Amino acid sequence: MSTLAPHFRTVMVNTLPLEVLEHIFSSITTDKDRNSISLVSKTWNEAERCCRKNVFIGNCYAVSPSILIRRFPDIRSVNIKGKPHFADFDLVPEGWGAYFYPWVVTMATAYPFLEEIRLKRMVVCDESLELISKSFKNFKVLVLQSCEGFTTDGLAAIAANCRNLRELDLGESEVEDLSGHWLSHFPDSCTSLVSLNIACLASEVSFSALERLVARSPHLRTLRLNRAVSIEKLPKLLRHASQLVEFGTGSYSADTQADVSEVFVNVSQAFSGCNKLKGLSGFWEAAPAYFPTIYPVHSKLTSLNLSYATVEIPDLGKLISHCHNLQRLWVLDYVEDSGLEEIANSCKELQELRVFPSDPFAPGPNVSLTEQGLVAVSVGCPKLQSVLYFCRQMTNDALVTIARNRPYMIRFRLCIIEPQTPDYSTLEPLDTGFGAIVQHCKELRRLSLSGLLTDRVFEYIGVHAKKLEMLSLAFAGDSDLGLHYVLSGCESLRKLEIRDCPFGDEALLANAAKLETMRSLWMSNCSVSFEACKLLAQKLPGLNVEVIDERGHPDTRPESCPVEKLYVYRTVSGRRFDTPGFVWIIDEDPSSTPYSNGNRSLASA
Amino acid sequence: MESIVAHQKDLNFKATELRLGLPGSEDQESDQEILSKNNNKRTLPQSAHDEEDCESKSSSDHHVKTPSVAKAQIVGWPPVRSNRKNNIQPKKTESETGMYVKVSMDGAPYLRKIDLKMYKCYPELLKALENMFKLTIGEYSEREGYKGSEFAPAYEDKDGDLMLVGDVPWEMFMSSCKRLRIMKGSEARGLGCGV
Numbered sequence: 001m002s003t004l005a006p007h008f009r010t011v012m013v014n015t016l017p018l019e020v021l022e023h024i025f026s027s028i029t030t031d032k033d034r035n036s037i038s039l040v041s042k043t044w045n046e047a048e049r050c051c052r053k054n055v056f057i058g059n060c061y062a063v064s065p066s067i068l069i070r071r072f073p074d075i076r077s078v079n080i081k082g083k084p085h086f087a088d089f090d091l092v093p094e095g096w097g098a099y100f101y102p103w104v105v106t107m108a109t110a111y112p113f114l115e116e117i118r119l120k121r122m123v124v125c126d127e128s129l130e131l132i133s134k135s136f137k138n139f140k141v142l143v144l145q146s147c148e149g150f151t152t153d154g155l156a157a158i159a160a161n162c163r164n165l166r167e168l169d170l171g172e173s174e175v176e177d178l179s180g181h182w183l184s185h186f187p188d189s190c191t192s193l194v195s196l197n198i199a200c201l202a203s204e205v206s207f208s209a210l211e212r213l214v215a216r217s218p219h220l221r222t223l224r225l226n227r228a229v230s231i232e233k234l235p236k237l238l239r240h241a242s243q244l245v246e247f248g249t250g251s252y253s254a255d256t257q258a259d260v261s262e263v264f265v266n267v268s269q270a271f272s273g274c275n276k277l278k279g280l281s282g283f284w285e286a287a288p289a290y291f292p293t294i295y296p297v298h299s300k301l302t303s304l305n306l307s308y309a310t311v312e313i314p315d316l317g318k319l320i321s322h323c324h325n326l327q328r329l330w331v332l333d334y335v336e337d338s339g340l341e342e343i344a345n346s347c348k349e350l351q352e353l354r355v356f357p358s359d360p361f362a363p364g365p366n367v368s369l370t371e372q373g374l375v376a377v378s379v380g381c382p383k384l385q386s387v388l389y390f391c392r393q394m395t396n397d398a399l400v401t402i403a404r405n406r407p408y409m410i411r412f413r414l415c416i417i418e419p420q421t422p423d424y425s426t427l428e429p430l431d432t433g434f435g436a437i438v439q440h441c442k443e444l445r446r447l448s449l450s451g452l453l454t455d456r457v458f459e460y461i462g463v464h465a466k467k468l469e470m471l472s473l474a475f476a477g478d479s480d481l482g483l484h485y486v487l488s489g490c491e492s493l494r495k496l497e498i499r500d501c502p503f504g505d506e507a508l509l510a511n512a513a514k515l516e517t518m519r520s521l522w523m524s525n526c527s528v529s530f531e532a533c534k535l536l537a538q539k540l541p542g543l544n545v546e547v548i549d550e551r552g553h554p555d556t557r558p559e560s561c562p563v564e565k566l567y568v569y570r571t572v573s574g575r576r577f578d579t580p581g582f583v584w585i586i587d588e589d590p591s592s593t594p595y596s597n598g599n600r601s602l603a604s605a
Numbered sequence: 606m607e608s609i610v611a612h613q614k615d616l617n618f619k620a621t622e623l624r625l626g627l628p629g630s631e632d633q634e635s636d637q638e639i640l641s642k643n644n645n646k647r648t649l650p651q652s653a654h655d656e657e658d659c660e661s662k663s664s665s666d667h668h669v670k671t672p673s674v675a676k677a678q679i680v681g682w683p684p685v686r687s688n689r690k691n692n693i694q695p696k697k698t699e700s701e702t703g704m705y706v707k708v709s710m711d712g713a714p715y716l717r718k719i720d721l722k723m724y725k726c727y728p729e730l731l732k733a734l735e736n737m738f739k740l741t742i743g744e745y746s747e748r749e750g751y752k753g754s755e756f757a758p759a760y761e762d763k764d765g766d767l768m769l770v771g772d773v774p775w776e777m778f779m780s781s782c783k784r785l786r787i788m789k790g791s792e793a794r795g796l797g798c799g800v
Contacts, residue, residue: 069622089681148658200688307689360690392685417683474682499681 009460028594031056043053058519060098061544065106066575076115077141078107082122083521084567085472086497091524091565093550095580100124100147102578108135118140120171123147129154133161138417140164140192145171150422152201156182165190166219169197177203184209188216190448195222196470199248199282204228215240225557227284232263236272246275249282252290252309255570271395273294281330288315298322302349304331307356313339321346328352332391334371336375340373344380352386353377357417371398378402386411393424394451399433403440412437419475419500422452429453435460438468445492448472458482462489472493480507487511497522505532505560512539520569524548529568531559537586544571547584554584571573626658642659706760710738721779727771736759738787743770759786 028034028171054077057063080209082098100122103603114136124147132139139162152175158168159182183198183205193213198205207229210372214220214237238244255265267290271277277297286309301323307330317339318327326347333355335343340445343350355373359366360556371394378384384406394416401495403409423430430451438444438461445467449457451478461468461487469492477483483503483550486496488511495519504527515536517520530547537545547554548565576584650736675794704721717737724730731742750769759768762781770785771776 086681088686089684090687091681103630172686172690356689357683357685360685390685415683421677474684500679539736 007134008382014491017045018043018050024053025051029054033469034172043413046379050074056077057081059571061573061576062475062519062569062571065103067573068103069106069110073110074113075107076113077114077118077597078103078114079118080122081120083123084497084520085344085495086213086499087121088523091499092193093548093582096548097576098122098576099578101128104128104131104135105540108168112136113138117141118143118145119146119147121147123149123186124153124154125149126151126157130157132159133532135324136162137162141167141168143169143171145169146170146173148174151176152178152180152392153181156185157192157415159183159185160187163190165191166192167195168193169195169222170200171197172200175201177201180205180553183211183213186213188212191216192219193217194219194549197222197224198221198226199224201226201228207233210238212239217241220244222246223236224281225250227251229281229563231267231290232258235270238274242273242505243276244274245276246279246303247277247281249280250284252283254287254290255590260289264290268296273372273476277301277306278339279328281305283309283311286311289317290340291315294319295322299324301326303328307332307354310334310358312336317342323347325349330356331356332356332358333367334358336368337370337372337373337376338368340369341376341380343464344376348381349383349513350377351382351383353381354388356388357390360390360417374398375401385409388413390415390417394430394434395422395423395425396425396428396430396433397425400428400436402431403433405434407440408443409437410443411428411446412444414450416450416504419450420452423452431457431460435464437465442467444468445595446470449476450474454478455482455485458485462486465490467492469493471497472499475500477501477503480504483507484510487514493517494519496520498524498526501527502527504528507533509535511540512536515568516540516542516570518570521568522566522567526566527559527562530554530557532585533563534564542570542572543587547586548582550582570583612682622734660777706782707783708734708785708787710736711789711792713738721782726775731758734785734787740787742787747772755787755790759788760784761786 021044024074025034025037026530028037029276031054032230034048038045040046040391044582049071049167050073052072053075054238055068055072055075056079057068058081060080060082076087078205079098082100083092083096086092087096096410097138098121100119103402108131115138117132117139118141122144124144129150132142142158143364144163145490150173155168155170155175156179158165165186180203186209190213194217196213196217205228207228210229214223220241221244223237223244225237225248226247227250229237231249231252231467232496234249234415239246241247249268254260265580271293274297278301280294280297280301280303283306284600288311291311295583298319299322302325304320304326305325305328309316310332312334313336316331316335319406320326320339323329324346326343327349329343329347329350329352331339331373335355340355355369369391371391374387374391375398378401385408387409388411391414394414422428427466434447434449434453434457442464444465447468447470449472455478456492458481461471465471471486471490477533480503482501484507487507493514498521500576501523508528509532533545533547536544544552546567546569547563548567549563551564553559554563575587579585652671705718708717708719717724719730719733719737721730724733727745731745735742740756741754743751743757745751751771759767760770760778760782761784762768763783767786773781
């Protein structure tokens with residue numbers, strides 16, 4: 001805007017009618033751009049808010065349902081995230097919050113034309129699902145990623161009432177399986193399904209209902225089955241869905257009664273009919289004997305998720321190395337260094353690699369997977385930009401090599417399973433290695449560290465990681481200086497999550513203002529005192545400072561005693577009132593009680 | 606040494622707590638919780654070592670046998686989502702569950718079930734069957750089947766065919782046996798005869 005001649009800019013702002021502005025803005029779709037144009041002027045703000053159709057809420061407590069509907073009158077698609085990321089690892093106690101119900105109640109009346117709801121890490125109850133199914137006549141998309149709190153009864157309501165449902169994706173949610181018959185609630189008239197993901201369901205769905213549903217969904221592009229569907233059933237489904245682009249199998253081994261060779265032939269034939277298949281997942285209990293059934297499609301695959309397949313080398317390597325067009329690969333560490341070397345040689349399009357641990361709690365290595373595998377892939381795959389790697393040993397040299405080879409790395413998450421493991425060849429900390437990563441990979445947006453790390457690595461991060469948006473730390477650092485480097489240096493930082501690091505009051509209070517520029521900060525089992533939390537809340541009224549402590553009243557311990565967990569986030573809706581007994585929210589008014597545990601209205605789940 | 610003293614200090618509160626229960630029957634979980642709340646600099650990995658010391662120390666005090674953990678597990682570490690933890694290692698559960706097959710005996714009013722995994726070889730299995738049904742089965746020979754009794758043990762394999770127990774190696778039998786049937790009288794003799 002600043003490049004326009006001043007008089008032209010004035011003309012635009014003052015004389016174009018709102019409808020014209022809205023029309024222009026309708027072509028601007030990303031949230032970032034939308035947010036930018038809404039800040040230009042009051043007129044633009046007004047035009048923008050009236051015609052905004054999609055809203056993304058990165059933290060459900062940063063804003064409230066009433067504020068949302070007041071600002072945006074006509075939303076068609078919402079995307080809301082709830083609990084902090086560390087909730088995935090059981091660090092956020094049950095009952096903390098992130099209830100979807102208050103949102104759906106408000107939106108039910110305000111947005112009758114709502115079409116899409118995408119939630120992540122939220123608590124969704126059956127009542128919410130029923131309300132969705134009855135309130136939004138044109139409802140099309142429901143994505144519940146890592147959610148919980150609902151049962152198959154709620155799903156039955158969605159199936160029964162959403163006439164134009166296109167997408168039902170249960171992500172990796174925890175669903176209470178009351179009955180497999182919910183799927184039968186899809187009326188015969190429902191033929192609009194494009195995407196169905198039920199992989200997270202533990203028990204059997206009615207297979208005949210599933211088969212009929214698939215058969216009458218000509219637009220179905222994504223189908224992810226759950227583990228209960230065994231391999232012999234696949235040909236029946238695939239026959240009706242040869243247009244599938246993404247397919248998730250169930251259990252990839254047959255009932256002991258079945259004839260292995262017959263199953264093999266049927267499944268292979270079924271796959272050869274799927275000309276558009278690009279992505280495969282599932283593969284629970286995969287039996288290597290069945291892997292060749294995938295051969296008809298493997299050279300076209302761009303995405304392969306074998307992270308539940310407990311298959312070992314060489315079957316695993318053989319399968320993957322035929323997938324020359326693979327862009328995304330998720331696999332267990334059974335792939336080993338040798339498998340990764342094969343992949344480095346054959347999968348030149350690889351962009352994303354995730355290697356999960358087959359036995360996270362084994363006291364020592366149970367497979368031959370080391371830093372060498374990752375180095376090989378970083379050398380051989382020129383497009384590699386996203387890595388999640390669990391291993392048991394690492395060296396600085398390996399990290400430096402990876403950094404030098406892949407300067408366009410965007411996401412780098414390394415988990416060395418034993419906390420504080422040093423470079424095994426030199427016994428030094430891994431500061432230099434990770435330092436090289438942030439120095440060379442200038443586009444790095446997400447980083448997770450592990451291994452033995454001193455404050456020095458944070459100095460490197462503060463200096464170099466200017467585009468870093470999300471940082472995850474565990475068992476790292478020596479002192480507050482580490483935290484200070486990060487908070488004062490990382491300009492683009494939005495999310496910082498820390499566990500078991502010796503970071504405390506000093507760095508936090510010195511960089512308090514930084515927290516208002518971030519979405520959230522999580523610190524658990526660190527050295528932050530309750531006193532510091534109170535100071536923080538007083539200093540920055542725009543933040544919610546939540547102390548999560550299951551040991552009871554913070555006042556039963558000395559003020560200097562470290563809090564168990566701290567979650568700080570910016571908000572425009574003030575403190576929340578749906579907190580459970582172990583969450584202590586600090587009000588900013590120092591004259592009132594220094595904390596309050598407001599159980600006033602525990603929102604019904 | 607230091608670490609054990611520190612651990613004991615932490616536990617003093619617990620030691621003086623009035624509880625109902627056998628002495629020394631503290632569960633290990635609460636030990637871990639206490640240690641993980643020790644919020645000094647980086648004590649957690651040290652306390653992981655504490656755990657090992659204390660487990661060996663306290664296990665001798667335990668009157669009640671508690672399941673021992675090979676290594677103290679830190680909450681939420683490694684950062685693997687629970688659905689992944691549950692899904693992996695199917696091999697383990699396979700070895701944990703039994704392999705029960707139905708056993709019918711000609712003329713008996715109801716069937717029984719046995720766990721084939723309890724036995725390592727044919728003689729053990731046959732002995733168990735003899736005990737269960739109060740009968741003698743006789744000696745197996747390749748030529749003549751089961752001689753010396755009117756009973757013959759048979760099984761139904763994956764293809765649904767009725768086979769004489771004992772012809773194939775034990776492992777092969779284990780993987781193909783779907784149910785057992787103790788045959789009696791003339792039918793039994795029919796199976797045993799012939800090539």
